[in-house]
Amino acid sequence: MSIKMQTLRPKLLLAKSMEVPWKGAYTLTGHTASVVEAVTTLIDTLGNQLLFQFGLSCCDLAQLRATARLAAYIHDLGKANDHFQAVVRKLKNPMEHPQLIRHEALSVLLAWELRDWLATGDGNFLIAIAAAGGHHLKLGGESGKQTDELGEIRESGVDAWTRGDRILLYTNHQHFIGLLRYGQKACGLASHLPQDLPTSWTIADIKQQRKILLQEFAIWEADSILTAVVKALLVAADSSGSALPVNNVPIQPWIQTQIHYTLTEPELQRVVDERLNGDMLHPFQKDLGNTTSRVTLARAGCGTGKTLGAYNWAKHHAVGRKLFFCYPTTGTSTEGFLDYTHDKVDSTLLHTRAAVDLEHLDLHSTGDEDDLETKLESFKAWSTKVSVCTVDTVLGLLQCNRRPMYCFPAIAQAAFVFDEVHCYDNKLFGALLRFLEVVKAPVLLMSASFLPWQIKAIETAVGEPINIIPGPKELETQPRYRFRLADAPDWERVKAEFEQGGKILWVCNQVNTAIAVYEEAKQYGLQPLLYHSRYKYGDRVNHHREVVDRFKAEGAVMAIATQVAEMSLDLSATLLVSQIADPAGLIQRLGRLNRRYCGHALDALFYPDEKVGFPYSQDELDAGAALIQSFSGEVCQADLALWLEKAAVQGEPDQDSVWLDGEWRTYPASLREAGYTITVLLEQDLKTVEKLPAKLLPRYTVPLIVNSKQTKGWKKCRRYPLAPTEFWGYSSDIGAFQIKS
Incomplete structure (x- = not known):
């Protein structure tokens, strides 16, 4: 079916969807002014402390202020196009027909078109456009990886209001002219307004503009710290300049109050x-x-x-x-x-x-x-x-x-x-x-x-x-531990400790192992508690709280856990049972034994983990066994720290930083090394999570150890993979469990 094309001639240039009641901050000029006000207030209120905090000896506050204001001024210029204006009016479905190019990338290209005029102010122009292009954290990278793409060109398709092969630019619109005049006032730009601005760009035009600007960025000698600070200031200013006005909160006094x-x-x-x-x-x-x-x-x-x-x-x-x-x-x-x-x-x-x-x-x-x-x-x-x-x-x-x-x-x-x-x-x-x-x-x-x-x-x-x-x-030389290494767990010793009113912490290396120990402990009548990472987060909080509270209370208690015990459990056990792990993990587990020193050493029972390779390599397990076998008598914390320092292998810290090294690029990357788990929602919770408020969605998330081959074809719900009911079951008692086919 052919689509009857219409030309969108908006009376207003909007920055966001119009809501009731109407606010001037919904317009492009109104929102821009709010963000300029926010970034200015942030810099003026933080003052020289901002320069000291980041060692910005290269510039003064006035230069930082001018550059950040310029970045705020140009950050949404690219919203003056027919694709964005159709989306914000709900005339265009961005899921079916995405915008040809994201508005912030278009802002950078338009700012480059206006470069001679924008350079008449005091701010650093290239820093300003780099910050403007990255204010939604989607420039130059995708999925945590650098792409060097200055705005992805997407297949938009033709709908009733927009063509898929070009984008109309409302540079002749009275409100865009008004935005230019606001720039004269806000950024001290030249009194003569730029002339002969483009009113449309084809895909070929956009590619040519990107090529020219990338060549300029290639020879740009960026001040990395100043650029990074301006980027972060603009992201914070855009979020506050968006949120505060729509919540009827005055920008300047609110920011000043929070900073002080x-x-x-x-x-x-x-x-x-x-x-x-x-x-x-x-x-x-x-x-x-x-x-x-x-x-x-x-x-x-x-x-x-x-x-x-x-x-x-x-x-x-x-x-x-x-x-x-x-x-x-x-x-x-x-x-x-x-x-x-x-x-x-x-x-x-x-x-x-x-x-x-x-x-x-x-x-x-x-x-x-x-x-x-x-x-x-x-x-x-x-x-x-x-x-x-x-x-x-x-x-x-x-x-x-x-x-x-x-x-x-x-x-x-x-x-x-x-x-x-x-x-x-x-x-x-x-x-x-x-x-x-x-x-x-x-x-x-x-x-x-x-x-x-x-x-x-x-x-x-x-x-x-x-x-x-x-x-x-x-405290660190107090004899806290006695190590016992055996081929298998000593259940008789565990039962005796429980019968004497002791507090037992048993740490396994895998969730399935922990569940198996939990089921066996129930058969012995030890009334165990189970705590690991494979619960819905809301249930995990409850298990965590129960374990901590029971260890603080009088009477015998037994908790079976995984590596989550190594840092998150503030408790003092009278008996530790643990599979052999890497040395650092073993020392963390020992930190839960005799934590509140009882006056003498307590037993730590260790036994092997036969599942080599996950989560520990053979070398890590061998090192853990060597740690245990190094001590035959009573052991203190100082002994463990000294052993670890002598046995340590030189690390290779990865100091790459998108924020500091990315130059014009701004995109989120991973802060930690890749783990074994992915966070999912369970298909059985679909009806609940579809309508759940976003802030409570983590209550239903579960980390699972699954590979990309296993998750291929899984549906998604609210950005999370959806674990199929046919493969994964769940109970609040033992958490998520794999259903054997």
């Missing part, structure tokens, strides 16, 4: 006092507070009071700033929030599943459930003095991940604590090194051990002396 909302010494002292509960700080914790180095290393084992020491450190280094307390996993960040800051200092729990973890606390959350919800959730970091989060919330900035880009105004004025640094993989540790190199904020790094090569790499990144503060010797 920083920590005071009495607030941090209250956290310390409540945790001390009348006791005195250990000398180790006092030393953390007295350090004068910008970057300090706290090398101390589990149960030595590192976290309390960190808040004492913050009392001296985070006053007048915000504070990010960064943990490796969602579980540990939740525990850190509940134990230290909730109800003690204004704080928020900031990781992608926080809404699920904190439901029972009746904390206020915002309204919209689409992408605006993600942005508004990130605004909590702007409005919060202490953000307890996963490390991804901060270091994800190095790879242009969405949440840290949205959180940038808080990151730009914060101090940082990174806990459990010894658990970082090569990519994550590489990101930490780049962060320490670029961000000149006060930083405390905490770990049970720092390997010699890690210390050297940190010193090189920081470029100035760092202070290494050891944990309390009297």
